[in-house]
Amino acid sequence: MKTILGSRVRDKITGFTGIVTGRCEYISGCNQALVAPSAKEDGTLPDSHWVDEQRLDRLDDSLVALDNGATPGFDRAAPKR
Numbered sequence: 001m002k003t004i005l006g007s008r009v010r011d012k013i014t015g016f017t018g019i020v021t022g023r024c025e026y027i028s029g030c031n032q033a034l035v036a037p038s039a040k041e042d043g044t045l046p047d048s049h050w051v052d053e054q055r056l057d058r059l060d061d062s063l064v065a066l067d068n069g070a071t072p073g074f075d076r077a078a079p080k081r
Contacts, residue, residue: 004033006063009056011035016049019064024050 010017022034033056036048 003063004053004056006065008059008062008064009033009035009051010059011051012055012057016051017059018048020056021048023053 004020004023007020008017009020016035016037018035018037020033021036024032024034026032031053032050033053034048035051035056037046039045
């Protein structure tokens with residue numbers, strides 16, 4: 001799987017589906033993806049789960065992409081007083 005972040009995937013074993021929102025690469029090569037499922041009908045959010053990448057099938061070619069320009073995260077220095 002080339003690009004995994006933002007991909008819609010399904011676990012081959014459990015059928016669990018969602019969007020990959022994180023990825024962890026291990027020295028052992030058993031890389032994992034954090035799969036976040038859609039909200040339930042009542043609006044509650046089910047838990048995300050870490051799944052071994054080799055268990056995942058991409059469901060389509062679309063990617064969820066976020067513009068982090070306004071809130072870039074930790075790549076900027078903390079505010080100073």
